[in-house]
Amino acid sequence: MGLPLLQGEGRGEDGVKEVSLRELNCHLYLADDYSALSRRAAELFAEEARTAVAKRGRFLVLLSGGETPRHCYELLSRKPLRALVPWHAAEIFWGDERFVPPGDPRNNARMAREAFLDHVPLSEGQIHPIPFRNSAHESAEQYQAQLLEFFAGAPPRFDLALLGLGDNGHTASLFPGTPVLDEKYRWVSEVALEDGQQRITLTVPVLNQSATVLFLVSGEGKAQVLHEVLEGTPNPQRLPAQLIRPEHGKLIWLADREAARMLTLQEGELSYGTK
């Protein structure tokens, strides 16, 4: 079954075009380049923060790692966007982490701290990195316990989950063919990769409770996988990003022109989201 649901709305002055997939509550923004993508992502971050604080008095956000969000993070630490975020009411969490010490250059929290968290008015108590313990399993258990305490036992619901897309279809640390893809009960899990890396990730049921999920996808190297995730046959074991469909929230894909090069969305049928 395809979903011919697209509404092209034309390219705006900021170099970003929006396409809406109405029935999925899914929006696709196409940015001219990485710079426009980063600016739009930072604007969306600020908008979601203000909306959440107006409605619920606080803004709970999950950050992603990798390289794609770096410039968005930097923009959030500078004028004019810095002034638009109600930092006093923000609580910062992570969707995934590499099992490395906090000072390691591969550490997702380190990147975010350097790019923006150290430069905006947040107290250390508002920052909730995934802990580094004796094992990835222990780190995952500890983060789950921290979430349990923070959310007073209720299932975690984040206002905004920032996610990336790996060129192999992974998102957060939900990698193709790993057992965590089938996790139904745990909120946080360790992940062992074939190359020996260990990761910690929030699980699909938690990510899908988010009020808004925002994927950032940039560059030529992501064109094939973005096309497969959005327009290919559903195959979440191979393309875990297809598992992300917020149950009661909205899903936003923000891609730059290079990453969106193979998309044919404007021409009609989409298989993404079919059951």
Ligand SMILES: O=C1O[C@H](COP(=O)(O)O)[C@@H](O)[C@H](O)[C@H]1O
């Ligand atoms: O390993 C990871 O990669 C993904 C994608 O990163 P990107 O820089 O290629 O967009 C990222 O979202 C995830 O948090 C990270 O741990």
